[in-house]
Amino acid sequence: MTRSTRSAVVSGAAAKTRSRRSRASARLVFLGPGLAYLVAFLLIPLALLLSYTVFRRGRFGGVVYEVTGENFTRLLDPLYLDVVLGSLKLATIATVIALLAGYPTAYLIARLPRRWKTVALVAIVLPFWTNFLVRVYAWIVLLSGPGLLNGALGKIGLGPYELLYGQGAIVTGLVYSYLPLMVLPLYAAIEKLDPQLREASANLGASPVRTFFSVTLPLTRSGVVTGCLFVFVPSFGNFIVPELLGGGRSIMVGNLIRDQFLKARDWPFGSTLALALLAVLIVLLLLQAWSARRA
Amino acid sequence: MSRSRYTRRLPAAAVAAGLALAVSACGGEAADTAASPAASAAVAQLDPNADLSKQSLTVTVWDGYTPKELPQEIKSKLKFDLKVTLHDTNEVAMAKLTSGADTGIDVAFVSGQYAQALNEAGLLEPLHPELIPNLANLYPEAKELAYDKGNTFSVPYTWGTTGICYREDLVKPAPTSWNDILDPPAEAKKKVTMMTTERWLALPAIKALGYSVNTRSDEELAKVKEKLLAAKPNLLAYDDTTFGDRLKSGEAVMVEAWDGWCPTSEKNIKFVVPKEGSDLWVDTMVILKSSKNKEAAHAFINHILDPKVHGWAASNILYKVPNKAAMDIVDADLKAQNTPLQMSPADLLQGESIIDLGEDSTKFTRLATEVAAKQ
Numbered sequence: 001m002t003r004s005t006r007s008a009v010v011s012g013a014a015a016k017t018r019s020r021r022s023r024a025s026a027r028l029v030f031l032g033p034g035l036a037y038l039v040a041f042l043l044i045p046l047a048l049l050l051s052y053t054v055f056r057r058g059r060f061g062g063v064v065y066e067v068t069g070e071n072f073t074r075l076l077d078p079l080y081l082d083v084v085l086g087s088l089k090l091a092t093i094a095t096v097i098a099l100l101a102g103y104p105t106a107y108l109i110a111r112l113p114r115r116w117k118t119v120a121l122v123a124i125v126l127p128f129w130t131n132f133l134v135r136v137y138a139w140i141v142l143l144s145g146p147g148l149l150n151g152a153l154g155k156i157g158l159g160p161y162e163l164l165y166g167q168g169a170i171v172t173g174l175v176y177s178y179l180p181l182m183v184l185p186l187y188a189a190i191e192k193l194d195p196q197l198r199e200a201s202a203n204l205g206a207s208p209v210r211t212f213f214s215v216t217l218p219l220t221r222s223g224v225v226t227g228c229l230f231v232f233v234p235s236f237g238n239f240i241v242p243e244l245l246g247g248g249r250s251i252m253v254g255n256l257i258r259d260q261f262l263k264a265r266d267w268p269f270g271s272t273l274a275l276a277l278l279a280v281l282i283v284l285l286l287l288q289a290w291s292a293r294r295a
Numbered sequence: 296m297s298r299s300r301y302t303r304r305l306p307a308a309a310v311a312a313g314l315a316l317a318v319s320a321c322g323g324e325a326a327d328t329a330a331s332p333a334a335s336a337a338v339a340q341l342d343p344n345a346d347l348s349k350q351s352l353t354v355t356v357w358d359g360y361t362p363k364e365l366p367q368e369i370k371s372k373l374k375f376d377l378k379v380t381l382h383d384t385n386e387v388a389m390a391k392l393t394s395g396a397d398t399g400i401d402v403a404f405v406s407g408q409y410a411q412a413l414n415e416a417g418l419l420e421p422l423h424p425e426l427i428p429n430l431a432n433l434y435p436e437a438k439e440l441a442y443d444k445g446n447t448f449s450v451p452y453t454w455g456t457t458g459i460c461y462r463e464d465l466v467k468p469a470p471t472s473w474n475d476i477l478d479p480p481a482e483a484k485k486k487v488t489m490m491t492t493e494r495w496l497a498l499p500a501i502k503a504l505g506y507s508v509n510t511r512s513d514e515e516l517a518k519v520k521e522k523l524l525a526a527k528p529n530l531l532a533y534d535d536t537t538f539g540d541r542l543k544s545g546e547a548v549m550v551e552a553w554d555g556w557c558p559t560s561e562k563n564i565k566f567v568v569p570k571e572g573s574d575l576w577v578d579t580m581v582i583l584k585s586s587k588n589k590e591a592a593h594a595f596i597n598h599i600l601d602p603k604v605h606g607w608a609a610s611n612i613l614y615k616v617p618n619k620a621a622m623d624i625v626d627a628d629l630k631a632q633n634t635p636l637q638m639s640p641a642d643l644l645q646g647e648s649i650i651d652l653g654e655d656s657t658k659f660t661r662l663a664t665e666v667a668a669k670q
Binding site: 062082083251259 | 384386387389390392393394412416485486491492493527530531532533534544545546653654657660661663664665667668670
């Protein structure tokens with residue numbers, strides 16, 4: 001009997017090792033493709049990008065493997081610094097407008113009856129079913145000198161106004177393009193909010209404004225932060241909107257990077273600019289993580 | 296030249312299948328990026344009686360820049376397989392050709408100044424004129440191009456210039472000078488566009504100031520920048536691709552344009568080369584030194600120079616070709632409708648040939664960024 005118990009214990013231990021091993025191999029099977037993808041298409045390109053930043057530009061593009069720090073000193077050149085700061089400014093304005101427009105939208109959708117909620121959410125996502133470029137071109141049709149908006153204004157004796165090809169048009173395009181990315185996380189956060197909390201606040205005598213700023217807004221902060229990040233990140237690095245709606249009259253850091261690779265054939269400096277952009281975004285993500293942990 | 300522009304008029308060129316058969320291994324020196332004139336490099340011995348059916352050819356060209364049926368034509372006439380790959384700008388072609396590894400590309404279409412740079416890098420095979428009898432079809436002027444006098448490593452395919460394309464009914468008096476676009480009359484303010492690609496962005500100001508399109512002088516470029524910045528508030532946009540449509544809709548009344556891109560077949564749209572002069576751009580064909588199919592490459596170029604094949608480019612892309620026999624067979628009505636096609640080689644040579652500026656080209660890049668970034 002003792003013997004059989006011992007053998008049972010032994011076989012149990014063996015089974016445990018076996019199951020641990022099979023769990024490890026299961027992990028490999030399930031994580032493997034994702035990991036391979038990340039290594040091949042994220043880590044390796046990123047490592048290449050990082051390494052380019054310390055080399056010199058080849059005459060026809062590519063890199064000459066001579067170590068130099070000049071790409072980083074060039075970053076501090078007022079010319080490029082101004083473009084980076086300008087992009088920060090435009091992306092910030094676009095984010096703030098998207099937040100101001102997105103919050104009430106998300107709030108109202110969250111309070112709709114369930115059936116209408118679905119309809120409203122589909123309507124928010126619908127523009128994504130059309131190609132981004134086509135949607136940006138649509139704004140040209142709307143805003144251009146002989147365009148639809150000026151045509152309509154002309155009928156009531158106004159204008160024509162110069163709406164296209166400036167920073168206003170760029171911000172409009174950015175807000176329009178990324179507003180859904182603001183609304184969705186806000187909706188998710190607001191939807192989860194227990195309505196009883198608002199009722200309790202009202203019962204305790206708080207005005208609706210006070211309830212909003214003391215209860216609703218703090219409790220949906222994670223949605224606000226995520227939404228802002230989702231709008232800010234693609235706005236900051238955008239180059240299509242400034243090119244098409246800005247008419248090439250103002251450039252953002254995305255255009256600068258694109259031009260380094262496609263026009264100036266300066267891969268090292270293009271990589272350095274991309275790295276700078278990445279650094280800004282990493283700082284923002286860290287801030288978001290920190291804010292999420294506090295909440 | 297940054298040109299994805301052919302696609303405007305043309306469907307995508309068909310890509311035919313091809314395979315690589317090594318026949319003669321020659322001239323495979325490593326690409327030396329330091330300037331080493333090709334003339335000093337070994338010239339391959341080519342066999343004029345080589346069996347072309349044992350070779351095959353890979354060509355890189357802009358989309359829509361050669362006839363779609365070209366691979367079939369080549370196969371039936373010259374008996375070798377032609378594979379056409381595409382690039383959308385010179386920069387992309389340069390990246391392909393200078394990546395160091397054997398690219399498998401035998402013949403490339405690039406603009407003159409890029410051909411010059413490739414040659415300085417020792418990547419091009421000197422041409423063997425005896426294998427291209429159709430060179431005789433070229434205008435004598437086509438052998439006097441600054442980036443390659445005598446066509447030693449490149450054969451011109453198309454050529455043209457840059458000028459002002461305008462609405463005759465909306466701009467009065469008609470523009471005659473680059474200053475008309477840099478400092479437009481009141482009714483044209485905010486209704487002019489200039490190009491965004493660096494050398495052409497600078498062109499109007501360079502010529503208005505009487506400088507060379509190939510200037511390297513910091514002092515001159517500072518004056519050019521000043522003039523371009525002064526012009527910026529009067530511009531509608533910087534535009535390389537849609538200026539023709541803007542003219543048609545009336546959104547713009549006067550634009551800086553390449554001759555072949557000015558829709559002069561439309562009523563009221565005219566093209567003028569300003570009195571201060573302009574550039575002369577040339578798109579060329581070159582043979583790579585690393586090619587293992589050099590006899591086929593020469594036969595290919597010779598085929599392109601055939602008046603009927605070369606004339607296709609003039610009739611379909613509406614670019615002038617430097618081939619007299621080909622220009623002679625272009626339809627007279629088409630020429631009458633598209634006035635830039637009427638420019639003679641002598642007129643064209645009034646323009647200054649754009650050459651590669653080597654490291655100094657970064658000055659133009661910086662200039663373009665400075666102008667674009669200025670608010």
